Amino acid sequence: MPEYTTSTAFLEALGEAGVRYLFANLGSDHPGLIEAYALARAQGRADRFPEIVICPHESVALSAAQGYAQVTGEPQAVVVHVDCGTQNVGGMLHNAAKARIPVLLFAGASPVTQEGELPGGRNEFIHWIQDVHDQRGIVRGYTKYDNEIRTGHNVKQLVHRALQIARSSPAGPVYLVGAREVMEQVLDSRPGVPLPAVEPAVLAPSTVRHIAKALTTAKKPVVVTSYAGRDPLAVPELVRLCEQLAIPVLESVPTYVNFPASNPLHAGYQWNTREPNPVLAEADMVLVLGSDVPWIPVSNRPAADARVFVVDIDPLKEQMPLWQVPAELFACADLRAALGQLADAVATSEIDAELVATRRAAAVAGYERQGVERSLAETALPDEITPEYLVSCVREAITEDTIVLSEAITGFQVVNEHLRRSVPGTLLGSGGGSLGWHAGAAIGVKLAAPDSLVVSLVGDGTYLFGVPSSAQWVARRYGAPSLTVIIDNQGWKAPKQSTLAVHPTGAAARNDDFGVSFAPSADLPGIAMAAGGAWGRTVADPAELPVLLKDAVEMVRSGRGAVLAVRCEPV
Structure with a gap:
Protein backbone atom coordinates (compact mmCIF):
# COMPACT_ATOMS: atom_id res chain seq x y z
CA MET A 1 0.00 0.00 0.00
CA PRO A 2 1.57 3.32 -1.08
CA GLU A 3 1.99 5.77 1.79
CA TYR A 4 3.11 8.83 -0.14
CA THR A 5 1.50 9.79 -3.42
CA THR A 6 0.86 12.88 -5.53
CA SER A 7 -2.37 13.32 -3.56
CA THR A 8 -0.38 13.30 -0.31
CA ALA A 9 2.08 15.85 -1.67
CA PHE A 10 -0.76 18.04 -2.98
CA LEU A 11 -2.46 18.20 0.42
CA GLU A 12 0.88 18.66 2.17
CA ALA A 13 1.69 21.61 -0.10
CA LEU A 14 -1.59 23.28 0.83
CA GLY A 15 -0.71 22.84 4.50
CA GLU A 16 2.80 24.21 3.93
CA ALA A 17 1.27 27.30 2.34
CA GLY A 18 -0.97 27.96 5.34
CA VAL A 19 -4.28 26.86 3.83
CA ARG A 20 -6.52 26.16 6.83
CA TYR A 21 -9.55 24.55 5.16
CA LEU A 22 -10.27 22.44 2.12
CA PHE A 23 -13.96 22.75 1.19
CA ALA A 24 -14.70 19.55 -0.70
CA ASN A 25 -17.39 18.04 -2.87
CA LEU A 26 -15.85 14.63 -3.50
CA GLY A 27 -16.32 12.39 -6.52
CA SER A 28 -14.98 9.40 -8.41
CA ASP A 29 -11.84 11.36 -9.34
CA HIS A 30 -10.69 11.74 -5.72
CA PRO A 31 -9.75 8.26 -4.36
CA GLY A 32 -6.17 9.45 -3.95
CA LEU A 33 -7.20 12.40 -1.79
CA ILE A 34 -9.63 10.32 0.25
CA GLU A 35 -6.98 7.66 0.90
CA ALA A 36 -4.34 10.27 1.79
CA TYR A 37 -6.63 11.82 4.39
CA ALA A 38 -7.62 8.43 5.84
CA LEU A 39 -4.00 7.28 6.09
CA ALA A 40 -2.90 10.55 7.70
CA ARG A 41 -5.67 10.28 10.29
CA ALA A 42 -4.74 6.67 11.01
CA GLN A 43 -1.11 7.72 11.53
CA GLY A 44 -2.05 10.73 13.64
CA ARG A 45 -0.51 13.09 11.09
CA ALA A 46 -3.59 14.76 9.60
CA ASP A 47 -2.58 18.14 11.04
CA ARG A 48 -0.17 18.65 8.15
CA PHE A 49 -3.14 18.81 5.77
CA PRO A 50 -5.91 21.42 5.64
CA GLU A 51 -9.01 20.46 7.62
CA ILE A 52 -11.54 19.02 5.20
CA VAL A 53 -15.07 20.48 5.18
CA ILE A 54 -17.56 18.32 3.29
CA CYS A 55 -20.00 20.40 1.23
CA PRO A 56 -22.94 18.67 -0.48
CA HIS A 57 -23.08 21.44 -3.09
CA GLU A 58 -20.15 23.00 -4.92
CA SER A 59 -21.43 26.57 -4.79
CA VAL A 60 -21.50 26.40 -0.99
CA ALA A 61 -17.90 25.15 -0.99
CA LEU A 62 -16.53 27.95 -3.13
CA SER A 63 -18.47 30.75 -1.46
CA ALA A 64 -17.33 29.42 1.94
CA ALA A 65 -13.72 29.63 0.77
CA GLN A 66 -14.38 33.16 -0.46
CA GLY A 67 -15.95 34.23 2.84
CA TYR A 68 -12.99 32.90 4.80
CA ALA A 69 -10.54 34.71 2.54
CA GLN A 70 -12.51 37.95 2.74
CA VAL A 71 -12.03 38.00 6.51
CA THR A 72 -8.43 36.74 6.71
CA GLY A 73 -6.94 37.66 3.33
CA GLU A 74 -5.65 34.08 3.08
CA PRO A 75 -6.68 31.77 0.21
CA GLN A 76 -8.46 28.53 0.98
CA ALA A 77 -8.84 25.45 -1.22
CA VAL A 78 -11.87 23.92 -2.89
CA VAL A 79 -12.11 20.43 -4.39
CA VAL A 80 -14.80 19.55 -6.92
CA HIS A 81 -15.65 16.69 -9.25
CA VAL A 82 -14.22 16.90 -12.81
CA ASP A 83 -16.13 18.98 -15.40
CA CYS A 84 -19.54 18.69 -13.70
CA GLY A 85 -18.34 20.01 -10.36
CA THR A 86 -16.34 22.70 -12.11
CA GLN A 87 -19.46 23.92 -13.86
CA ASN A 88 -21.46 23.79 -10.64
CA VAL A 89 -19.17 26.37 -9.00
CA GLY A 90 -19.57 28.71 -11.98
CA GLY A 91 -21.56 31.51 -10.37
CA MET A 92 -19.52 31.55 -7.19
CA LEU A 93 -16.29 31.46 -9.19
CA HIS A 94 -17.55 34.55 -11.01
CA ASN A 95 -18.00 36.29 -7.64
CA ALA A 96 -14.52 35.40 -6.41
CA ALA A 97 -13.00 36.57 -9.70
CA LYS A 98 -14.86 39.88 -9.80
CA ALA A 99 -14.20 40.50 -6.11
CA ARG A 100 -10.51 39.62 -6.58
CA ILE A 101 -10.51 37.02 -3.81
CA PRO A 102 -7.78 34.36 -3.63
CA VAL A 103 -9.07 30.78 -3.88
CA LEU A 104 -7.39 27.59 -5.12
CA LEU A 105 -9.85 25.36 -6.98
CA PHE A 106 -8.84 21.77 -7.75
CA ALA A 107 -10.77 19.32 -9.89
CA GLY A 108 -9.90 15.82 -10.89
CA ALA A 109 -9.96 14.77 -14.52
CA SER A 110 -11.16 11.61 -16.19
CA PRO A 111 -8.51 8.88 -16.09
CA VAL A 112 -6.19 8.80 -19.11
CA THR A 113 -5.88 4.98 -19.35
CA GLN A 114 -8.53 2.29 -19.78
CA GLU A 115 -6.82 -1.12 -19.96
CA GLY A 116 -5.45 -1.30 -16.42
CA GLU A 117 -2.08 0.15 -17.37
CA LEU A 118 -1.81 2.36 -14.27
CA PRO A 119 -3.40 2.54 -10.81
CA GLY A 120 -6.47 4.79 -10.96
CA GLY A 121 -7.32 4.00 -14.60
CA ARG A 122 -10.89 3.92 -15.91
CA ASN A 123 -13.13 1.41 -14.16
CA GLU A 124 -16.53 3.20 -14.07
CA PHE A 125 -18.82 4.17 -16.95
CA ILE A 126 -18.79 7.81 -15.85
CA HIS A 127 -15.11 8.11 -16.73
CA TRP A 128 -15.95 8.14 -20.44
CA ILE A 129 -18.94 10.45 -20.13
CA GLN A 130 -17.04 13.09 -18.13
CA ASP A 131 -14.04 13.19 -20.47
CA VAL A 132 -14.26 16.59 -22.21
CA HIS A 133 -12.01 18.39 -24.68
CA ASP A 134 -11.00 21.38 -22.57
CA GLN A 135 -11.98 21.14 -18.92
CA ARG A 136 -9.68 24.01 -17.95
CA GLY A 137 -11.33 26.16 -20.59
CA ILE A 138 -14.55 26.11 -18.58
CA VAL A 139 -13.02 28.49 -16.02
CA ARG A 140 -10.32 30.29 -17.98
CA GLY A 141 -12.32 33.51 -18.21
CA TYR A 142 -12.49 33.68 -14.40
CA THR A 143 -9.09 32.53 -13.16
CA LYS A 144 -5.68 34.16 -12.94
CA TYR A 145 -3.89 30.87 -13.61
CA ASP A 146 -4.77 27.34 -14.63
CA ASN A 147 -2.63 24.25 -15.07
CA GLU A 148 -2.68 20.47 -15.16
CA ILE A 149 -0.74 18.29 -12.75
CA ARG A 150 1.00 15.94 -15.19
CA THR A 151 3.42 14.35 -12.73
CA GLY A 152 3.64 14.19 -8.99
CA HIS A 153 7.30 15.16 -9.00
CA ASN A 154 6.52 18.88 -9.37
CA VAL A 155 3.07 19.02 -7.77
CA LYS A 156 4.31 21.11 -4.85
CA GLN A 157 5.90 23.60 -7.22
CA LEU A 158 2.59 23.96 -9.07
CA VAL A 159 0.58 24.39 -5.86
CA HIS A 160 2.92 27.01 -4.42
CA ARG A 161 3.10 28.90 -7.71
CA ALA A 162 -0.69 28.83 -8.03
CA LEU A 163 -1.13 30.17 -4.49
CA GLN A 164 1.46 32.89 -5.04
CA ILE A 165 -0.46 34.05 -8.11
CA ALA A 166 -3.77 33.83 -6.25
CA ARG A 167 -2.45 35.96 -3.37
CA SER A 168 -0.66 38.59 -5.42
CA SER A 169 -2.55 41.78 -6.14
CA PRO A 170 -4.97 41.91 -7.80
CA ALA A 171 -5.79 38.61 -6.13
CA GLY A 172 -8.07 36.01 -7.66
CA PRO A 173 -8.97 32.35 -8.17
CA VAL A 174 -6.60 29.75 -9.63
CA TYR A 175 -7.45 26.32 -11.01
CA LEU A 176 -5.57 23.01 -11.09
CA VAL A 177 -6.64 19.65 -12.52
CA GLY A 178 -5.13 16.19 -12.20
CA ALA A 179 -6.09 12.81 -13.62
CA ARG A 180 -6.57 9.89 -11.25
CA GLU A 181 -3.42 8.07 -12.39
CA VAL A 182 -1.27 11.12 -11.68
CA MET A 183 -2.85 11.69 -8.27
CA GLU A 184 -2.13 8.01 -7.40
CA GLN A 185 1.54 8.19 -8.45
CA VAL A 186 3.94 6.99 -5.73
CA LEU A 187 6.59 9.54 -4.74
CA ASP A 188 9.41 10.11 -2.32
CA SER A 189 8.47 12.62 0.34
CA ARG A 190 10.10 16.01 0.03
CA PRO A 191 9.29 19.45 1.45
CA GLY A 192 7.92 22.25 -0.68
CA VAL A 193 8.91 25.91 -0.73
CA PRO A 194 5.94 28.26 -0.18
CA LEU A 195 6.15 31.44 -2.23
CA PRO A 196 5.07 34.81 -0.77
CA ALA A 197 2.76 37.17 -2.61
CA VAL A 198 4.36 39.91 -4.64
CA GLU A 199 5.00 42.95 -2.44
CA PRO A 200 2.36 45.69 -2.83
CA ALA A 201 3.02 48.55 -5.24
CA VAL A 202 3.17 52.18 -4.13
CA LEU A 203 2.66 55.45 -6.00
CA ALA A 204 5.62 57.08 -7.68
CA GLY A 371 -29.78 61.49 8.92
CA VAL A 372 -33.16 63.10 9.57
CA GLU A 373 -34.54 61.78 6.27
CA ARG A 374 -33.36 58.26 6.99
CA SER A 375 -34.72 58.26 10.52
CA LEU A 376 -38.14 59.32 9.23
CA ALA A 377 -38.07 56.49 6.69
CA GLU A 378 -37.53 54.01 9.53
CA THR A 379 -40.82 54.87 11.22
CA ALA A 380 -42.87 51.75 11.87
CA LEU A 381 -46.18 51.43 10.04
CA PRO A 382 -49.12 49.80 11.82
CA ASP A 383 -49.65 46.91 9.42
CA GLU A 384 -46.66 46.70 7.06
CA ILE A 385 -42.95 45.99 7.49
CA THR A 386 -40.95 48.27 5.22
CA PRO A 387 -37.35 47.41 4.29
CA GLU A 388 -36.18 50.59 6.04
CA TYR A 389 -37.90 49.61 9.28
CA LEU A 390 -36.61 46.05 8.95
CA VAL A 391 -32.98 47.11 8.54
CA SER A 392 -33.25 49.58 11.43
CA CYS A 393 -34.52 46.76 13.65
CA VAL A 394 -31.57 44.58 12.62
CA ARG A 395 -29.22 47.48 13.40
CA GLU A 396 -30.64 47.70 16.91
CA ALA A 397 -30.45 43.93 17.45
CA ILE A 398 -26.74 43.55 16.63
CA THR A 399 -23.51 45.09 17.87
CA GLU A 400 -21.04 47.28 16.00
CA ASP A 401 -18.59 44.37 15.65
CA THR A 402 -21.17 41.97 14.16
CA ILE A 403 -20.12 40.85 10.67
CA VAL A 404 -22.96 41.47 8.24
CA LEU A 405 -23.18 39.86 4.81
CA SER A 406 -25.30 41.96 2.44
CA GLU A 407 -26.91 40.26 -0.54
CA ALA A 408 -30.24 42.03 -0.71
CA ILE A 409 -29.90 43.11 -4.39
CA THR A 410 -32.69 45.69 -4.85
CA GLY A 411 -32.37 46.37 -1.13
CA PHE A 412 -28.62 47.13 -1.28
CA GLN A 413 -29.17 50.89 -0.94
CA VAL A 414 -31.56 50.49 1.99
CA VAL A 415 -29.24 48.06 3.78
CA ASN A 416 -26.25 50.40 3.52
CA GLU A 417 -28.16 53.56 4.45
CA HIS A 418 -29.97 52.14 7.46
CA LEU A 419 -27.46 49.63 8.79
CA ARG A 420 -24.88 52.45 9.16
CA ARG A 421 -21.77 50.30 9.54
CA SER A 422 -18.63 52.08 10.69
CA VAL A 423 -16.19 49.41 11.88
CA PRO A 424 -13.90 48.20 9.05
CA GLY A 425 -14.41 44.53 8.24
CA THR A 426 -18.00 44.35 9.53
CA LEU A 427 -19.80 44.51 6.17
CA LEU A 428 -19.14 42.15 3.26
CA GLY A 429 -20.62 41.75 -0.21
CA SER A 430 -20.01 39.15 -2.88
CA GLY A 431 -18.30 41.59 -5.23
CA GLY A 432 -19.96 39.92 -8.21
CA GLY A 433 -23.33 39.29 -9.74
CA SER A 434 -24.08 35.63 -9.00
CA LEU A 435 -26.65 35.22 -6.27
CA GLY A 436 -26.47 32.85 -3.31
CA TRP A 437 -22.96 33.78 -2.13
CA HIS A 438 -24.10 34.56 1.42
CA ALA A 439 -25.07 30.98 2.26
CA GLY A 440 -21.61 29.49 1.99
CA ALA A 441 -19.81 32.74 2.77
CA ALA A 442 -21.44 32.89 6.21
CA ILE A 443 -19.86 29.50 6.99
CA GLY A 444 -16.41 30.66 5.86
CA VAL A 445 -16.74 33.94 7.76
CA LYS A 446 -17.76 32.14 10.94
CA LEU A 447 -14.85 29.70 10.65
CA ALA A 448 -12.49 32.65 10.16
CA ALA A 449 -14.01 34.66 13.04
CA PRO A 450 -15.51 32.08 15.42
CA ASP A 451 -16.17 34.60 18.20
CA SER A 452 -18.15 36.97 15.94
CA LEU A 453 -21.88 37.08 15.36
CA VAL A 454 -22.49 36.61 11.63
CA VAL A 455 -25.71 37.95 10.09
CA SER A 456 -26.82 37.77 6.45
CA LEU A 457 -29.37 40.22 5.00
CA VAL A 458 -30.77 38.74 1.80
CA GLY A 459 -33.74 38.71 -0.51
CA ASP A 460 -35.98 35.66 -0.82
CA GLY A 461 -34.72 34.92 -4.32
CA THR A 462 -31.11 35.20 -3.13
CA TYR A 463 -31.84 32.87 -0.22
CA LEU A 464 -33.03 30.15 -2.60
CA PHE A 465 -30.04 30.64 -4.90
CA GLY A 466 -27.78 29.85 -1.92
CA VAL A 467 -28.84 26.18 -1.79
CA PRO A 468 -29.95 26.63 1.83
CA SER A 469 -30.49 22.91 2.41
CA SER A 470 -26.80 22.24 1.74
CA ALA A 471 -25.48 25.37 3.48
CA GLN A 472 -27.50 24.86 6.65
CA TRP A 473 -26.37 21.24 6.89
CA VAL A 474 -22.70 22.25 6.53
CA ALA A 475 -23.10 25.01 9.12
CA ARG A 476 -24.60 22.56 11.60
CA ARG A 477 -21.99 19.85 11.05
CA TYR A 478 -19.02 22.20 11.44
CA GLY A 479 -20.36 24.41 14.22
CA ALA A 480 -20.68 27.60 12.16
CA PRO A 481 -24.09 29.04 13.08
CA SER A 482 -25.28 32.37 11.69
CA LEU A 483 -28.47 34.38 11.40
CA THR A 484 -30.11 34.84 8.00
CA VAL A 485 -32.70 37.62 7.74
CA ILE A 486 -34.77 37.34 4.57
CA ILE A 487 -36.38 40.44 3.08
CA ASP A 488 -39.28 38.42 1.74
CA ASN A 489 -41.18 40.26 -0.98
CA GLN A 490 -42.32 36.98 -2.55
CA GLY A 491 -40.57 37.43 -5.85
CA TRP A 492 -37.75 38.85 -7.97
CA LYS A 493 -37.89 42.62 -7.84
CA ALA A 494 -34.70 43.24 -9.87
CA PRO A 495 -35.98 41.89 -13.22
CA LYS A 496 -39.14 43.94 -12.83
CA GLN A 497 -37.15 47.12 -12.19
CA SER A 498 -34.85 46.39 -15.13
CA THR A 499 -37.82 45.89 -17.45
CA LEU A 500 -39.49 49.10 -16.30
CA ALA A 501 -36.25 51.04 -16.83
CA VAL A 502 -36.13 49.95 -20.48
CA HIS A 503 -39.87 49.62 -21.23
CA PRO A 504 -41.63 51.99 -18.79
CA THR A 505 -44.91 51.91 -20.76
CA GLY A 506 -44.57 48.51 -22.43
CA ALA A 507 -46.88 45.52 -22.31
CA ALA A 508 -45.24 44.13 -19.17
CA ALA A 509 -45.86 47.42 -17.36
CA ARG A 510 -49.43 47.82 -18.65
CA ASN A 511 -50.44 44.29 -17.73
CA ASP A 512 -48.24 43.81 -14.66
CA ASP A 513 -46.84 40.75 -16.44
CA PHE A 514 -43.22 40.30 -15.38
CA GLY A 515 -42.95 36.60 -14.47
CA VAL A 516 -41.31 37.39 -11.12
CA SER A 517 -43.81 36.24 -8.50
CA PHE A 518 -42.96 33.40 -6.10
CA ALA A 519 -46.60 32.59 -5.42
CA PRO A 520 -47.51 30.27 -3.84
CA SER A 521 -45.08 31.29 -1.14
CA ALA A 522 -42.59 28.79 0.24
CA ASP A 523 -41.71 28.09 3.86
CA LEU A 524 -38.20 29.53 3.61
CA PRO A 525 -37.17 29.04 7.27
CA GLY A 526 -38.58 25.51 7.08
CA ILE A 527 -35.78 24.54 4.67
CA ALA A 528 -33.17 25.48 7.27
CA MET A 529 -35.08 23.82 10.08
CA ALA A 530 -35.32 20.54 8.17
CA ALA A 531 -31.78 20.44 6.78
CA GLY A 532 -29.78 22.12 9.52
CA GLY A 533 -31.83 21.96 12.69
CA ALA A 534 -32.06 25.74 12.65
CA TRP A 535 -34.45 27.98 14.56
CA GLY A 536 -36.88 29.44 12.01
CA ARG A 537 -39.77 31.90 11.96
CA THR A 538 -41.78 33.98 9.50
CA VAL A 539 -43.05 37.40 10.60
CA ALA A 540 -45.41 39.94 9.04
CA ASP A 541 -46.39 42.03 12.08
CA PRO A 542 -44.10 45.08 12.63
CA ALA A 543 -44.61 44.88 16.39
CA GLU A 544 -43.31 41.30 16.53
CA LEU A 545 -40.16 41.93 14.51
CA PRO A 546 -37.86 43.38 17.24
CA VAL A 547 -38.74 40.57 19.64
CA LEU A 548 -38.13 37.83 17.08
CA LEU A 549 -34.83 39.39 16.02
CA LYS A 550 -33.69 39.38 19.63
CA ASP A 551 -34.70 35.72 19.97
CA ALA A 552 -32.87 34.85 16.75
CA VAL A 553 -29.66 36.56 17.85
CA GLU A 554 -29.76 34.80 21.21
CA MET A 555 -30.31 31.49 19.43
CA VAL A 556 -27.24 31.98 17.22
CA ARG A 557 -25.11 33.05 20.17
CA SER A 558 -26.12 29.80 21.87
CA GLY A 559 -24.74 27.81 18.93
CA ARG A 560 -27.79 27.18 16.76
CA GLY A 561 -28.40 28.66 13.32
CA ALA A 562 -31.44 30.85 12.74
CA VAL A 563 -33.49 32.03 9.77
CA LEU A 564 -36.07 34.80 10.02
CA ALA A 565 -38.24 35.49 6.95
CA VAL A 566 -39.73 38.98 7.10
CA ARG A 567 -42.75 39.55 4.90
CA CYS A 568 -42.63 42.92 3.12
CA GLU A 569 -44.78 44.41 0.36
CA PRO A 570 -45.00 41.79 -2.42
CA VAL A 571 -43.38 42.41 -5.79
Missing part, protein backbone atom coordinates in the same frame (compact mmCIF):
# COMPACT_ATOMS: atom_id res chain seq x y z
CA PRO A 205 6.69 60.32 -5.92
CA SER A 206 5.70 62.41 -8.96
CA THR A 207 2.23 60.80 -8.94
CA VAL A 208 1.81 61.54 -5.23
CA ARG A 209 2.69 65.20 -5.82
CA HIS A 210 0.34 65.43 -8.81
CA ILE A 211 -2.69 64.02 -6.97
CA ALA A 212 -1.94 65.89 -3.73
CA LYS A 213 -1.76 69.21 -5.60
CA ALA A 214 -5.07 68.49 -7.33
CA LEU A 215 -6.69 67.68 -3.97
CA THR A 216 -5.39 70.75 -2.18
CA THR A 217 -6.30 73.19 -4.98
CA ALA A 218 -9.76 71.80 -5.79
CA LYS A 219 -12.80 73.69 -4.53
CA LYS A 220 -15.12 70.68 -4.39
CA PRO A 221 -13.13 67.43 -4.38
CA VAL A 222 -14.82 64.10 -3.74
CA VAL A 223 -13.53 60.56 -3.19
CA VAL A 224 -15.44 57.67 -4.76
CA THR A 225 -14.66 54.14 -3.56
CA SER A 226 -16.14 50.65 -3.66
CA TYR A 227 -13.61 48.33 -2.10
CA ALA A 228 -10.90 50.34 -0.32
CA GLY A 229 -12.13 48.58 2.83
CA ARG A 230 -11.13 45.17 1.51
CA ASP A 231 -8.05 45.95 3.59
CA PRO A 232 -9.50 47.19 6.92
CA LEU A 233 -6.25 49.06 7.62
CA ALA A 234 -6.84 51.22 4.53
CA VAL A 235 -9.95 52.77 6.11
CA PRO A 236 -8.19 54.86 8.79
CA GLU A 237 -5.77 56.11 6.13
CA LEU A 238 -8.71 57.24 3.99
CA VAL A 239 -10.21 58.96 7.04
CA ARG A 240 -6.88 60.68 7.73
CA LEU A 241 -6.63 61.98 4.16
CA CYS A 242 -10.22 63.22 3.99
CA GLU A 243 -10.23 64.83 7.42
CA GLN A 244 -7.28 67.04 6.50
CA LEU A 245 -9.15 68.58 3.56
CA ALA A 246 -12.80 67.93 4.51
CA ILE A 247 -13.28 65.78 1.40
CA PRO A 248 -16.67 64.03 1.20
CA VAL A 249 -16.63 60.31 0.44
CA LEU A 250 -19.16 58.63 -1.80
CA GLU A 251 -19.43 54.84 -1.70
CA SER A 252 -20.44 53.46 -5.09
CA VAL A 253 -21.62 49.84 -5.15
CA PRO A 254 -19.69 49.16 -1.91
CA THR A 255 -18.75 45.65 -0.85
CA TYR A 256 -17.00 46.63 2.39
CA VAL A 257 -17.02 49.33 5.06
CA ASN A 258 -14.86 51.78 3.11
CA PHE A 259 -15.50 54.87 5.24
CA PRO A 260 -17.25 55.06 8.63
CA ALA A 261 -20.96 55.84 8.24
CA SER A 262 -20.69 57.76 11.51
CA ASN A 263 -18.27 60.29 10.00
CA PRO A 264 -19.99 63.52 8.79
CA LEU A 265 -17.81 63.45 5.66
CA HIS A 266 -19.68 60.33 4.54
CA ALA A 267 -21.70 61.58 1.57
CA GLY A 268 -23.84 58.49 1.02
CA TYR A 269 -24.15 55.46 -1.23
CA GLN A 270 -25.07 54.94 -4.85
CA TRP A 271 -26.07 51.82 -6.75
CA ASN A 272 -28.24 51.87 -9.88
CA THR A 273 -28.77 55.60 -9.44
CA ARG A 274 -31.41 56.86 -11.88
CA GLU A 275 -30.63 60.55 -11.43
CA PRO A 276 -27.45 62.63 -10.93
CA ASN A 277 -25.88 62.47 -7.50
CA PRO A 278 -25.42 66.13 -6.48
CA VAL A 279 -22.17 65.45 -4.63
CA LEU A 280 -20.68 63.87 -7.73
CA ALA A 281 -22.24 66.29 -10.21
CA GLU A 282 -20.89 69.36 -8.39
CA ALA A 283 -17.36 68.03 -7.88
CA ASP A 284 -14.49 69.71 -9.70
CA MET A 285 -12.04 66.94 -8.76
CA VAL A 286 -12.87 63.24 -8.34
CA LEU A 287 -10.45 60.73 -6.84
CA VAL A 288 -11.58 57.18 -7.63
CA LEU A 289 -9.99 54.86 -5.07
CA GLY A 290 -10.71 51.21 -5.84
CA SER A 291 -13.95 51.02 -7.79
CA ASP A 292 -15.16 49.06 -10.79
CA VAL A 293 -18.33 51.12 -11.23
CA PRO A 294 -17.73 54.59 -9.76
CA TRP A 295 -20.91 55.87 -11.45
CA ILE A 296 -23.51 54.96 -14.10
CA PRO A 297 -22.53 57.21 -17.06
CA VAL A 298 -25.96 57.29 -18.70
CA SER A 299 -27.66 58.77 -15.63
CA ASN A 300 -25.09 59.85 -13.06
CA ARG A 301 -21.62 61.13 -13.82
CA PRO A 302 -19.21 63.98 -12.93
CA ALA A 303 -19.28 67.28 -14.79
CA ALA A 304 -17.47 67.28 -18.13
CA ASP A 305 -14.77 69.64 -16.83
CA ALA A 306 -14.14 67.76 -13.56
CA ARG A 307 -10.63 66.42 -13.11
CA VAL A 308 -10.68 62.66 -12.53
CA PHE A 309 -7.90 60.53 -11.03
CA VAL A 310 -7.97 56.74 -10.68
CA VAL A 311 -5.88 54.85 -8.11
CA ASP A 312 -6.58 51.13 -7.99
CA ILE A 313 -5.01 47.70 -7.60
CA ASP A 314 -6.54 47.04 -11.02
CA PRO A 315 -6.78 50.38 -12.87
CA LEU A 316 -7.03 48.86 -16.36
CA LYS A 317 -9.92 46.45 -15.61
CA GLU A 318 -8.51 44.06 -18.19
CA GLN A 319 -11.22 41.47 -17.50
CA MET A 320 -13.95 43.97 -18.45
CA PRO A 321 -14.17 44.29 -22.25
CA LEU A 322 -16.12 47.57 -22.07
CA TRP A 323 -14.92 49.97 -19.37
CA GLN A 324 -13.98 53.62 -19.57
CA VAL A 325 -13.53 56.35 -17.00
CA PRO A 326 -12.33 59.66 -18.49
CA ALA A 327 -9.42 60.24 -16.11
CA GLU A 328 -6.29 62.29 -16.59
CA LEU A 329 -4.26 59.85 -14.48
CA PHE A 330 -4.41 56.12 -13.81
CA ALA A 331 -2.13 54.61 -11.18
CA CYS A 332 -1.66 51.03 -9.99
CA ALA A 333 -1.01 50.84 -6.25
CA ASP A 334 -1.99 49.14 -3.03
CA LEU A 335 -4.75 51.37 -1.67
CA ARG A 336 -3.57 51.41 1.93
CA ALA A 337 -0.05 52.38 0.86
CA ALA A 338 -1.29 54.97 -1.62
CA LEU A 339 -3.62 56.58 0.90
CA GLY A 340 -0.82 56.83 3.43
CA GLN A 341 1.40 58.49 0.83
CA LEU A 342 -1.29 60.99 -0.14
CA ALA A 343 -2.19 61.79 3.48
CA ASP A 344 1.47 62.43 4.29
CA ALA A 345 1.87 64.65 1.23
CA VAL A 346 -1.24 66.69 2.04
CA ALA A 347 -0.05 67.15 5.63
CA THR A 348 2.96 69.09 4.36
CA SER A 349 1.09 71.05 1.68
CA GLU A 350 -0.23 74.57 1.79
CA ILE A 351 -3.97 74.41 2.51
CA ASP A 352 -6.70 77.05 2.24
CA ALA A 353 -8.06 76.72 5.77
CA GLU A 354 -11.11 78.87 5.06
CA LEU A 355 -12.08 76.78 2.04
CA VAL A 356 -11.66 73.58 4.05
CA ALA A 357 -13.83 74.96 6.88
CA THR A 358 -16.55 75.93 4.41
CA ARG A 359 -16.47 72.45 2.88
CA ARG A 360 -16.65 70.80 6.29
CA ALA A 361 -19.66 72.88 7.32
CA ALA A 362 -21.46 71.95 4.10
CA ALA A 363 -20.65 68.28 4.62
CA VAL A 364 -21.92 68.31 8.21
CA ALA A 365 -25.15 70.06 7.18
CA GLY A 366 -25.76 67.54 4.41
CA TYR A 367 -24.96 64.63 6.73
CA GLU A 368 -27.40 65.84 9.38
CA ARG A 369 -30.14 66.43 6.81
CA GLN A 370 -29.56 62.96 5.42
